[in-house]
Amino acid sequence: MKWKDMLPLLSEKGVIDRFHKLYYNAHSGTWRNTFWFGVACQKCPLDLWIYQELVFELKPDRIVECGTADGGTSLFLAHMCDLANAGRVLTIDIEEQPNRPAHERVTYLCGSDTSDAVVGQVEKFVEDAASVMVILDSDHSKEHVSRQLSLYSRFVTPGGYFIVEDSNIGGHPVRPKAGAGPMEAIQEFLATTDKFLVDRDREKFYLTFNPSGFLKRIK
Ligand SMILES: C[S@@+](CC[C@H](N)C(=O)[O-])C[C@H]1O[C@@H](n2cnc3c(N)ncnc32)[C@H](O)[C@@H]1O
Known part of the structure; x- marks a missing residue:
């Protein structure tokens, strides 16, 4: 390899992206082989640490998770709430397990997170809560995430976080062939609102599955 071809690999972004791809794709997906107390948890542990920091800092009364899968992240959040002595988790999946x-x-809660029935249940779950955090981690198509962003943004309280998971797919930098997804939905959403901004401080560990995905509600 010529030295000029190596330069992008030696830049900070080049190093991070290469490690990101290595980590993400290893052993058919490291994220598929990550467990919290024995329950599959489809997360990068560095992102879970950020979740821990957010739960401690904000002590959300209510956390809404769209996309439960095996429930490892729901259990992780519940354990963090135990340690913070505050909070309840509502987790939604279209499939029973x-x-x-x-x-x-x-x-x-079983159902599609964009259905009227489920959104109505979420509304009840968060009513009267002083602090609400929402995590989008279900269908990662751009259309679905855009719909979720428009339906769920009102539930996030000022100062709280709206976390859009897996904005790394579609070539940011993994799974380049996945097409438009969470990243593109975030970009469109942010062009329509001044209530949220991307909190880059939550990307401080360099590797995150949610680049541009830690949205802070600022008003
Ligand atoms: C990426 S997994 C969730 C991972 C989980 N949050 C975790 O951290 O371990 C996505 C889940 O979303 C669910 N799902 C897909 N479309 C959905 C929809 N429209 N509404 C609710 N859940 C959906 C799938 O059944 C799947 O279990």
């Missing part, structure tokens, strides 16, 4: 972990802070 029999063996999800039980925890008194977690409520499971």
Whole structure:
């Protein structure tokens, strides 16, 4: 390889992106092989650490997670709420699963997160809450995430976070063939509102599955 071809690999972004791809794709997906207390948790641990910091700092009364899968992240959030002594988690999935972990802070809801029925349940869950955090981690198509951004943004309280997961797909930098997804939905959403901004401080560990995805509500 010629030295000039190596330069992009030696830049900070080049190093981060190469490690990101290595980490993401290793062993058919490191994120598929990550567990919280024995329950599959489709997250990068560096992002989970950011979740821990947010739960401690904001002590959200209510956390809404769209996309439960096995429930590892729901359980992680419930354990963080235990440590912070505050908060409840509502987690939504279109598919039932029999063996999800039980925890008194977690409520499971089955249905599509963009359906009127489910959004109505979310509305009830967050009513009267002083602090609400929302995590979008279900269908990662641009159309679905755009719909979620428009339906769920009102539930996030000022100072709170609206986290859009997996904005790394579609070539940012992984899965380049995935097409438009969360990243493109975020960009369109931010062009329509001045209530949210991307909090780059939440990307401080360099590797995040949610580039531009930690949205802070500022008003
Ligand atoms: C990426 S996984 C969720 C991972 C989970 N949040 C975690 O951290 O382990 C995506 C989940 O979204 C669910 N899903 C897909 N479309 C959905 C929709 N329209 N409404 C709710 N859930 C949906 C899928 O059944 C799947 O379990």
